[in-house]
Amino acid sequence: MTARPPLAASPLSLVCPAGTPAALDAALEAGADAVYCGFADATNARNFPGLNFSHKEMRAAVDRTHRAGRGLYIAINTFPRAGEEETWHQAVDAAAEAGADAVILADLGLLSYAQATHPALRLHLSVQAAASTPEAIRYLAQAFGVQRVVLPRVLTLAEVTALTAAVAPVETEVFAFGGMCVMAEGRCQLSSYVTGQSPNTHGVCSPPAAVQFRREAGGDISARLNDITIDRHAAGSPAGYPTLCKGRFRANGTTGYLFEEPTSLNAADHIPGLIAGGVRALKIEGRQRGRAYVTRVVGEFRRAIDAAVAGGFRMPDLASEMEGGRATAGAYDRRWR
Amino acid sequence: MVRSHAKLTLGPLNFHWPAAVRRDFYARIADEAPVDTVVLGEVVCSKRAPFFDSHIPEVAERLRRAGKEVVLGSLALVMQARERQAVLDLAADSDILVEANDLTAVAACAGRPHAIGPLVAVYNPGTLELMARQGATRVCLPGELTADAITALSRTALVTGTEIEVQAFGRLPLAISARCYHARAHGLHKDGCRYVCEKHPDGMDLDTLDGTPFLAVNGVQTLSGSYLDLLADVGPLSTLGVGRFRLSPQDCDMVAVAETFRAVLDGDVPVAPAQQRLRNLCPGRRFSNGFLHGVEGKSYRASVRGV
Numbered sequence: 117m118t119a120r121p122p123l124a125a126s127p128l129s130l131v132c133p134a135g136t137p138a139a140l141d142a143a144l145e146a147g148a149d150a151v152y153c154g155f156a157d158a159t160n161a162r163n164f165p166g167l168n169f170s171h172k173e174m175r176a177a178v179d180r181t182h183r184a185g186r187g188l189y190i191a192i193n194t195f196p197r198a199g200e201e202e203t204w205h206q207a208v209d210a211a212a213e214a215g216a217d218a219v220i221l222a223d224l225g226l227l228s229y230a231q232a233t234h235p236a237l238r239l240h241l242s243v244q245a246a247a248s249t250p251e252a253i254r255y256l257a258q259a260f261g262v263q264r265v266v267l268p269r270v271l272t273l274a275e276v277t278a279l280t281a282a283v284a285p286v287e288t289e290v291f292a293f294g295g296m297c298v299m300a301e302g303r304c305q306l307s308s309y310v311t312g313q314s315p316n317t318h319g320v321c322s323p324p325a326a327v328q329f330r331r332e333a334g335g336d337i338s339a340r341l342n343d344i345t346i347d348r349h350a351a352g353s354p355a356g357y358p359t360l361c362k363g364r365f366r367a368n369g370t371t372g373y374l375f376e377e378p379t380s381l382n383a384a385d386h387i388p389g390l391i392a393g394g395v396r397a398l399k400i401e402g403r404q405r406g407r408a409y410v411t412r413v414v415g416e417f418r419r420a421i422d423a424a425v426a427g428g429f430r431m432p433d434l435a436s437e438m439e440g441g442r443a444t445a446g447a448y449d450r451r452w453r
Numbered sequence: 454m455v456r457s458h459a460k461l462t463l464g465p466l467n468f469h470w471p472a473a474v475r476r477d478f479y480a481r482i483a484d485e486a487p488v489d490t491v492v493l494g495e496v497v498c499s500k501r502a503p504f505f506d507s508h509i510p511e512v513a514e515r516l517r518r519a520g521k522e523v524v525l526g527s528l529a530l531v532m533q534a535r536e537r538q539a540v541l542d543l544a545a546d547s548d549i550l551v552e553a554n555d556l557t558a559v560a561a562c563a564g565r566p567h568a569i570g571p572l573v574a575v576y577n578p579g580t581l582e583l584m585a586r587q588g589a590t591r592v593c594l595p596g597e598l599t600a601d602a603i604t605a606l607s608r609t610a611l612v613t614g615t616e617i618e619v620q621a622f623g624r625l626p627l628a629i630s631a632r633c634y635h636a637r638a639h640g641l642h643k644d645g646c647r648y649v650c651e652k653h654p655d656g657m658d659l660d661t662l663d664g665t666p667f668l669a670v671n672g673v674q675t676l677s678g679s680y681l682d683l684l685a686d687v688g689p690l691s692t693l694g695v696g697r698f699r700l701s702p703q704d705c706d707m708v709a710v711a712e713t714f715r716a717v718l719d720g721d722v723p724v725a726p727a728q729q730r731l732r733n734l735c736p737g738r739r740f741s742n743g744f745l746h747g748v749e750g751k752s753y754r755a756s757v758r759g760v
Contacts, residue, residue: 195577195580196576196577197576197577197602198576198577198578198601198602198604198606199601199602199605201578201579222574223574223576223577223579223580224580224584225577225578225579225582225583228579229579245556245574246555246556246574247556248530248531248532248556248557249531249532249556249557250537251540251541251557251560252531252555252556252559254560255556255560256556270630270631271631275532275533298632299628299629299630300530300628300629300630302574303529303530303572303574303628303629304627304628305595305597305628306627306668306675308744308749309597309625309627309677309744309749309750309751310749310750312743312749312750314597316574316597317576338662338663342749344661344665344667345661346661347662361628364662365659365660365661365662365667365668366659366660366661366662366664367638367657368638368639368657371662374634374637374638374670375630375632375675447631447632451642452631452632453632453633453642453643453644
């Protein structure tokens with residue numbers, strides 16, 4: 117493994133997804149400054165079969181990450197279910213015991229628990245907490261000692277920069293690449309309205325168990341979630357995963373992608389602006405993605421950040437890793453709204 | 454049947470109705486609707502606020518004279534400087550109970566009595582206790598909570614002295630976004646939206662490719678296609694400790710809707726004829742209560758009684 121400088125040396129920390137131990141190794145190899153992982157249960161927002169870490173795997177992952185001189189954050193970013201809070205409390209305890217560099221939390225009650233029980237544990241605010249203003253962030257910093265905030269994907273680049281300056285010394289982290297929620301995160305109940313399971317309650321959106329592909333009378337294939345048709349394709353043409361808000365619907369006499377096309381966020385061209393704006397960390401989405409995605413995306417972003425720091429930024433080519441081969445800068449560009 | 458002490462709240466009007474229509478609506482609510490509390494204020498889109506803000510003092514006064522409590526709801530998604538200032542100004546008005554609908558308002562209201570709206574994530578007793586310590590006297594819970602979660606939260610609320618409120622009628626607010634889907638469906642952007650959301654006083658229907666009614670778009674907000682109907686559930690829920698039920702204004706006879714819920718809570722009308730009345734009041738609408746029963750929110754299940 118290539119030796120890289122420790123976390124603090126990079127002006128814009130590259131925070132990368134690790135859904136499995138293999139993806140974690142790939143992220144470290146490709147130049148992640150930090151990785152983020154979850155336990156294999158409903159305490160994290162990528163609660164998919166075959167994904168995430170047992171407590172034992174997590175301890176080993178922390179050791180490997182620290183030996184490489186990088187950081188490991190543990191996402192415990194769903195909302196504890198009433199009557200089952202112990203599961204979430206145990207996850208925070210396990211993260212502290214494993215030596216995680218931070219936990220990424222969304223629930224205010226859980227932040228309070230973490231602060232009271234593990235005062236030395238560094239707290240990051242998950243995007244799921246939906247803190248979009250200096251007032252909200254300062255309050256969370258004062259009330260719970262939150263040291264970094266992952267910003268909701270609702271802000272323009274100018275708003276991100278202004279917010280970052282306003283909340284210092286609290287650090288900001290922004291999403292740079294990958295699957296993109298078009299709804300404000302942590303505040304969306306579309307998935308549970310259709311399937312009974314949502315990111316907030318079960319750590320899943322549009323869960324695989326609810327997906328069906330059905331051949332229609334005309335030969336087309338309908339992609340359905342529970343009994344709701346999300347999209348339809350000609351047989352033989354590639355059908356994307358039926359994520360609720362990336363489907364085609366009818367409204368106002370038109371048919372189309374009323375919320376958003378099947379597309380990925382790519383804010384790579386904003387890297388120089390984010391560095392200049394004082395943003396502390398860039399986050400790559402995709403704990404559900406495999407080694408190849410992690411290697412390619414993390415590697416490209418590593419080179420792009422290093423080049424930007426050296427004054428020679430160039431836009432990475434990541435079309436192959438994007439949903440439908442398409443990208444959007446999302447809310448960073450005001451016209452997206 | 455035991456008469457319930459549960460109160461009724463008329464939630465904030467989610468839709469962009471013309472100012473004159475809104476004034477008439479609240480005048481009739483003041484004169485005729487058996488609701489205890491009315492939440493005023495634009496919670497969905499700050500671009501709409503200037504159309505009605507200047508009328509709020511007069512409308513609030515009229516509602517108070519009619520014996521209603523008035524609460525002011527804050528904006529659900531706060532991003533811009535003027536939106537932040539509006540929230541701070543609202544929180545600084547100590548005469549009126551503010552319903553906080555995002556963490557900006559939660560922060561601004563901390564340390565004095567306030568209400569928490571359903572768009573703030575209160576999913577468990579730990580968070581409820583925290584909110585209560587910071588001054589929350591009333592919490593309207595998120596729509597996707599199950600009866601079990603509501604029961605656990607109601608038990609905690611007894612200890613903290615917090616009133617628990619649950620939405621019982623109307624479209625459920627399912628999501629909020631920086632992007633305006635109403636404008637998008639009209640080939641426009643939010644900045645130049647031409648207020649096209651005014652065209653749909655009950656939300657813009659969004660159907661699947663099969664033509665199945667699914668959701669309703671209301672500017673930056675996405676609502677359920679179905680109306681929530683907890684008529685069969687309000688009795689059992691009030692026994693469990695839910696102190697208030699929220700009726701979310703739709704483009705229908707809300708006075709009659711409020712009368713129907715009051716009559717069921719008071720034991721004056723059985724559930725089945727009340728449900729029939731509700732369906733007659735909202736022709737062509739589908740009804741749901743699945744969240745309460747721990748299944749997909751869009752479905753309708755029998756009452757929680759006996760569960």
